[in-house]
Amino acid sequence: MLHVGIVGVSGFTGLELVKLLLHHPAVSIDYIASRSHIGEPLSNIFPSLNSICDKKIEAINEDRLKSLDVVFLALPHGVSMELVCKIHNKIRLIDLSADFRLSKDLYEKWYKTHLCPDLIETAVYGLPELNKDKIKDAKLIANPGCYATASILAILPFLDIIEGDVIIDAKSGVSGAGKSLREDLLFSEVASSFRAYSVAKHRHQPEIKQVLSEMKPINITFVPHLLPINRGILVTIYANLPTIFDEVFLFEKLKRFYINEPFVRVLKNLPQISNCVGTNFCDMSFALDKDNNRLIIIGVIDNLLKGASSQAVQNMNIMFGLKEEEGLNLKPYYP
Amino acid sequence: MLHVGIVGVSGFTGLELVKLLLHHPAVSIDYIASRSHIGEPLSNIFPSLNSICDKKIEAINEDRLKSLDVVFLALPHGVSMELVCKIHNKIRLIDLSADFRLSKDLYEKWYKTHLCPDLIETAVYGLPELNKDKIKDAKLIANPGCYATASILAILPFLDIIEGDVIIDAKSGVSGAGKSLREDLLFSEVASSFRAYSVAKHRHQPEIKQVLSEMKPINITFVPHLLPINRGILVTIYANLPTIFDEVFLFEKLKRFYINEPFVRVLKNLPQISNCVGTNFCDMSFALDKDNNRLIIIGVIDNLLKGASSQAVQNMNIMFGLKEEEGLNLKPYYP
Amino acid sequence: MLHVGIVGVSGFTGLELVKLLLHHPAVSIDYIASRSHIGEPLSNIFPSLNSICDKKIEAINEDRLKSLDVVFLALPHGVSMELVCKIHNKIRLIDLSADFRLSKDLYEKWYKTHLCPDLIETAVYGLPELNKDKIKDAKLIANPGCYATASILAILPFLDIIEGDVIIDAKSGVSGAGKSLREDLLFSEVASSFRAYSVAKHRHQPEIKQVLSEMKPINITFVPHLLPINRGILVTIYANLPTIFDEVFLFEKLKRFYINEPFVRVLKNLPQISNCVGTNFCDMSFALDKDNNRLIIIGVIDNLLKGASSQAVQNMNIMFGLKEEEGLNLKPYYP
Amino acid sequence: MLHVGIVGVSGFTGLELVKLLLHHPAVSIDYIASRSHIGEPLSNIFPSLNSICDKKIEAINEDRLKSLDVVFLALPHGVSMELVCKIHNKIRLIDLSADFRLSKDLYEKWYKTHLCPDLIETAVYGLPELNKDKIKDAKLIANPGCYATASILAILPFLDIIEGDVIIDAKSGVSGAGKSLREDLLFSEVASSFRAYSVAKHRHQPEIKQVLSEMKPINITFVPHLLPINRGILVTIYANLPTIFDEVFLFEKLKRFYINEPFVRVLKNLPQISNCVGTNFCDMSFALDKDNNRLIIIGVIDNLLKGASSQAVQNMNIMFGLKEEEGLNLKPYYP
Structure with a gap:
């Protein structure tokens, strides 16, 4: 039985981790912590968890963390590395933030000054379909971003034959922004609407480019x-x-x-979001624009699951020699 | 291991049964059948099930059914009783239709002529919180309607003290109407809108009244x-x-x-649909209108789960002496 | 040409007033003011108004207000009366807040201490279908609340024959709460969900009761x-x-x-929200629960229009002897 | 006063035409016709029009049509040309179908055999921002497709400087598919979901390419x-x-x-759909991906208005020497 901690349970990815690990057959959640709501039952923040998980939220305590087998960090970018710097050599870590995904230079260009840049090289980019072997022995997993997961999985199989730039037109549900109290996330602003944002300057762009560029020079x-x-x-x-x-x-x-990958579904028909939501799958399909020799690839994931929390569990399974699908036979929410 | 069949897998309640039973630890789905799509993999109808359940849909065959331990019938009203009449004495049945919920007279008033009225009395109304003991030995379960489940569970605890008529103002999501190709179920008609329907003449009204009237005369x-x-x-x-x-x-x-009921959550705060959807819970709360000595009770369920398929599984668990929660530790879809 | 001012243009009802009055054939919007965003074009707050209304928001100035023919106050409850107390005798006012809807006692029980209680009796409750004659000469209109408008219009025609308490089960879209930055109004909390709130303690309850009680004692x-x-x-x-x-x-x-009322549509079929949204109509229908001698009345309005801003314009039309429909031949948003 | 007819009033674009023309100051709707629902009031099909337009739907009659000043055809592709062939030389026509948008060869490749190919050359492509002068004298307007309108308006200003292929990633609301009773348009399939369709084989692709290619060779x-x-x-x-x-x-x-175009709003910020819906505007903005010398243009329209019916009215205004904005000072639906 793995003794597991989750730090940052007051956000959506923390919530999903709790839901996934509560009945994971090889896991005991020994410790849930957050920077706020300390002492409150988790179901205070998320009433959906009433009588499912009424565990109390604890303060973040390094000693407690070191006593566990593995810790999931669901903290904001910048906050996560503060903790990682302190406890990284004591315990295996799966970091859902962006803090260890990018090279020092890229990170500091797109985010902020890195507190422990030496650790970046020791981190393994936790995309199992790309790095399964490295993940097995990883001490520190940099769990990929949601957009990056969908984009890289969609491009990888064709990377050797495509040429020139790649254009990624991405569309995400609102939970990607978490529970932030922002006017542009109010129901009245989002419902019946649609918009682009961070055009050509989103932080997942360098992540995608860096990962793919290790295999082949590419512009995104x-x-x-x-x-x-x-x-x-x-x-x-x-x-x-x-x-x-x-x-x-x-x-x-x-x-x-993807013949050996349990979590990529290659489809003959075009995928749609509702068929995938609730699972750890990446659904993929493509079409050919023959007039222009252009390949159009479509990839779909649940941003909170394969794009964050269930991918983190998939990484844990691999790190600890469990079956990759353990605890992850999730059913789609549809309808 | 229970050998289970599901008849009527091309509708939403059939789909939910498959999702629930696929990884139920005590169940093997031996047989899925439908009146249409015979020979096709279930994932043809529901692409969300790709690589989760590619089992082929079989024709409805009485001999096959009789070889099983229990069969779930997710057929339309009127169609279900045709099959029940033929196989009822050979095998335990859980009928999700309305065919065995009402007395002969009420059924024939609200639905149509009953084909095997003698069986009605042998059927047990499968609301575990009301009839747990009877369910244990039932050969034929009449699984409650979705509105009836929510309404009865909400009224039951207070039935002894309320007086006079009870008014139920009910609101349901669209999946209650299944996948019917009806103009009023098109996205353009339903989105950004809201409406009443079947006002004071919905078929769940006599169901609620009949069940409660067995305990106390009541008008609904x-x-x-x-x-x-x-x-x-x-x-x-x-x-x-x-x-x-x-x-x-x-x-x-x-x-x-409800102290001993694992699937009713009594809340201090007002419940909301998103906290309950995805689970077998009924969430309940109440408020008091002191000026008028009026009790306002609020109940929430997932219409496809506690209102249909997961309640059917709960019934199966009870019928076969399994733990009531077996296979039902579902997590809410929120967010 | 009426010279009109709108105070409180940064909220939804202010926005709707601007949209309605911009091309009203008998109106010139001379002045738009707010407590914030002073000096900015209105289209800064509401980009939907780009090139429609780029008018600058002015500070609230009593002298400016007094030079106009009529002023609409779309300010929060409590704030509105501060201004009304100062300018009431100089100019005709249409107040969309609750400040002059209730008797002093009721107001102070449900809201706060009233600053100019003497004015309350001079105010006319601006429900044209009830008070048309009084509105003609009113100096101060208390524009009804959204829930109150729908409820009173639905009950009025039957008030003489019903007996006992009336139960109002009301459902509203999110814009009723304005643009408030509240966690429970985030898209992630509201979408795919539904909930009751302020059960039996909403402030529109005394408003409905007070208005109807003037005709017949009634409990709500x-x-x-x-x-x-x-x-x-x-x-x-x-x-x-x-x-x-x-x-x-x-x-x-x-x-x-309602034979002479241009803005009540009596329907044979059940109304639905999408058919009414975008207009100043109240759509009405009813059904009879014969078993229980119970009347079920259904009323639908657009909460921001007939429930606030277009009803205010209707009041203005009546106050100034214009055709009641002037500027109000709005088309439903459907689809 | 222009005497106007609308043929095909039972669909969404017909409905929008009625709503736009009912109070257009220079128009009298003399005739509304459809292939079905003959003899019924229009409000039977669209209850939202109750007491707004209870006009009866007439059969399609060529003689009646010829007596009018202008006729709008809101018929399906293929059906429209049947009628146009018969009445084209008697009366000015605005055809909202695709029947006269494409060259004979392209039309027959993407749609079907054309019945009166000689007329195609006489038709003017009704995009006012491109063809205003030709529209003035047109006898037959081919009103642009919704996707084509948004795409061409977005590309036009930059057409002279861009090079190579253009990629258009387009997203549309459901009303673009009309009221078709299709399973994939049910609420349960569309809500909470998103998908691509007709990838690289949508019929608006040749339309966009043809229009732009007349100015500069381009691939789409x-x-x-x-x-x-x-x-x-x-x-x-x-x-x-x-x-x-x-x-x-x-x-x-x-x-x-677009300095002289009343219906294109060039924005500094990124546009969003809810700010534009309800109007005849095309909202535009762009961003520069400097790393890749790539221009990203974003265009937004209401598919039923600027993408169909209000653009048709704009064309009518130009054809008859009216002010281009006449009857089109529509207000955005937001919120």
């Missing part, structure tokens, strides 16, 4: 949009092909690429 | 409304009190009534 | 709910009849009651 | 998506620049391009 244009739904990301990706490819060939190539 | 006014959401029912119930009651007394009374 | 139980939509109110009203009434008789009675 | 990749909202289109357009451009220069260029 990334434009995120806000959907009037709670959960789910759909990315529509445009990539150029140097020549005419056959659709059957491309489908087989894609199929083969 | 029932008005359902259609919410622009997929899942969830909230009922607001108005009942008269003969005298002034103390709120603390009423809260304790309610709390005590 | 009022329970509001929050719909996951932006606009629209639907009230479902339960009233007892002393004896059996004929449906045709009741329909004719209702029809006749 | 077009991918539409379905938003869980009723109204609105947002297009995100990716175009390559041959060199580094200055953002201020580009903004001024855009501003200048």
Whole structure:
């Protein structure tokens, strides 16, 4: 039985971690902590958890953390590294923030001064479909961003044949922004509406570029949009092909690429968000614009699950030699 | 291991049964059948089930059914009894239709001529919080309607003290109407809107009245409304009190009534649909209109789960001596 | 040409007033003011008004106000009366707040100490279908609350025949709460959900009761709910009849009651919110629960229009001898 | 006073035409017709029009049509040309279908055999911002498609400087599909979801390409998506620049391009659908991806208005020498 802690339980990714790990057959949640609401039962913040998890939120305590097998950090960017710097060598860590995803230079360009840049190189980018072997032995997992997960998984199978820039037109549900009390996240602003934001300057753009560039030089244009739904990301990706490819060939190539991956569903039909939400799947499909030798790849994930918390659990399973699907046979919310 | 069949898998309640039973630790789904789509994998109808359940849909075959331990019938009203009449004495049945919920007279007034009225009396109304003992030995369960479940659970604890008529103002998400191809269920008609329907003539009204009347004579006014959401029912119930009651007394009374029930959550705050959806819970709360000696009870369920499929599984657990919560530690969909 | 001012343009009802009055054929908007955003164009706050109304927001100035023909006050409760006390005798006022709707005693019980209680009696409750004659000469209009408008219009035609208490189960879209930055108004909390609030203690309850009680003693139980939509109110009203009434008789009675009212639509079918939103109509229908001699009345309005701003314009039209429909031939938003 | 007819009033664009023309100061709606519901009041089909337009729907009669000044055809593709072929030389026509938008060859490739191909050349593509002069004298207007309107208006100002292919990632509300009774348009399928469709094979792709190619050779990749909202289109357009451009220069260029156009709003901030819905505006903005010399243009319209019916009225105004904005000072639906 793994003794697990979750730090940062007052946000949505913390909430999802609790829901996933509560009945994970190999896990005991020994410790839930937050910077606020200390002493309150978690169900005070999230009444949906009434009689499911009435565990009390504890203060963040380094000694307590060190006594565990693994700790999930669901803290804001910048806050997470403060804690990681202190406890990293004592215990295996899965960090859901962006603090260890980027090289020092990129991180400091897009976020802020890094507090423990030496640790960045020891961190493993926790995308199991890309880094499974490294994850097994990782002490510190940098759990990927939601947009980055969907985008990288969609591009990877075709990376060797595409050429030139890649354009990612991404659309996300509102939960990606967490519970922040912002006017632009009010129901009256989001419902019946749709908009782009952070056009070509979203922080997941360097993350996607860095990960893919390790395999092949690539430029990325990334434009995120806000959907009037709670959960789910759909990315529509445009990539150029140097020549005419056959659709059957491309489908087989894609199929083969993920043949051993339990959490990528390669679809013949176009995916839709509602079929994926609630699961750890990435749903993928593509179409060919033959007139322009352009490949259009579509990827769908649940931003809070494969884009955050269930991917973190998938990483934990791999780190501790459990079955990768353990505790993750989730059912789609549809309808 | 229970060998289970599900008949009527092409509708939403059938879909939910499959999702619930697939990883139920005591169950093996041996047989899924439908009147249409025979020979197709279930994931053809519900792409959300891709690589989760690609089982093929079979034709409805009485011999196959008789070889099982228990069969769930998720068929339309009227169709279900045709099958029940034929196989009832061979196998334990959980019928999610209305066919065995009402007395012959009421059924024939609100639905149609009954094909096997003698069976009605042998059926047990499958509301575990009311009939747990009878359910244990039942051969045929009449699984309650969604509105009836929410309404009865909300009224029961106070039935002894209220007097006069009870008014139920009910609001349901769209999935209660299933996947019917009706113009009034199009997105353009439902989104950004709200309306009442079947005012004072909905078929769950006699169901609620019949069940409660067995305990105490009561009149019911029932008005359902259609919410622009997929899942969830909230009922607001108005009942008269003969005298002034103390709120603390009423809260304790309610709390005590459900003290041993794992699936009723008695709340101090007002419940909301999103906290309950995805679970087998009924969330309950009340307020007192002291000026008018009127009790206002609020009940919330997921119409497809506690209002249909997970309640059916709860019934199965009880029928077969399993732990009542087995396979039902579901997590709320929120956010 | 009427010279009009709008005070409190940074909220939703202020916004609606601007949209309605901009092209009202008999009106010139000479002055828009607010307590904040002074000096900014209105389209800064509401980008939807770009190139429609780029007028600058001015500070609230009593002298400026006094030079106008009529001023609409779209200020919060409590703030409005401060201004009214100062300028009431100089100019005709239409106050959209609750400050002059209730008797002093009721106001002080439900809101706060009143600053100019003597003025309350001079104010006319601006429900044209009830008080048209008084509105003509009014100096100060207390524009009705949104829930109160829908409820009173629905009850009025039947007030003489119903007996006993009236129960109002009301459902409103989110815009009724304005643009307040509250966690419970975030998209993630409201979407896919539904809940009751202020059960039997909402401030529109005494307003409804006071208005109706002037005609006949009556008790009201009022329970509001929050719909996951932006606009629209639907009230479902339960009233007892002393004896059996004929449906045709009741329909004719209702029809006749509003025969001369241009803004009440008496419908044979059940109304729905989307058919009414965007207009100054109140849509009405009823059903009879014959088993219980209970009348179920349904009323629908757009909470920001007939429930606030377009009703205020209707009042202005009447006050200044214009055609009641002037500037109000609005078209429903549907689809 | 123009005597106007509308053929095809049972669909959404017909409904919008009625709403727009009913109080248009220069118009009298003399005739509304449809292929179905003949003899019924229009408010039977659209109860939202109760007491607004209870006019009876007539059969389609060529003689009646010929007696009018102008006729709007809101018929399905293929059906429209049947009627146009018969009455084209008698009366001025504004056709909202696709039947006269494309060259014969393109039409027959993407739709079906054309019945009167000679007329295609006489038709004027009714995008006022492009063809105002030709529209003045047009006998037959081919009113642009919704996606085409948004896309062309967004690309036009930059057409001279972009090079290479243009990628259009388009997102539309559900009303674009009309009231079709299709399973994929049910609330349960659309709500809380999002998906691409007709990837790189939507019929508006050749329309956009044809219109732009008349000015400059260009290739288009077009991918539409379905938003869980009723109204609105947002297009995100990716175009390559041959060199580094200055953002201020580009903004001024855009501003200048539409300086005389009353219905294009050039915005400094990113547009959002809810600010535009309800109006005849096209809202536009752009961002520069400097790392990749890529221009990202965003355009927003109401698909039923500027994308169909109000653009048709704008065309009528121009054809008959009226003020272009006549009857079109619509207010945004927000909130």
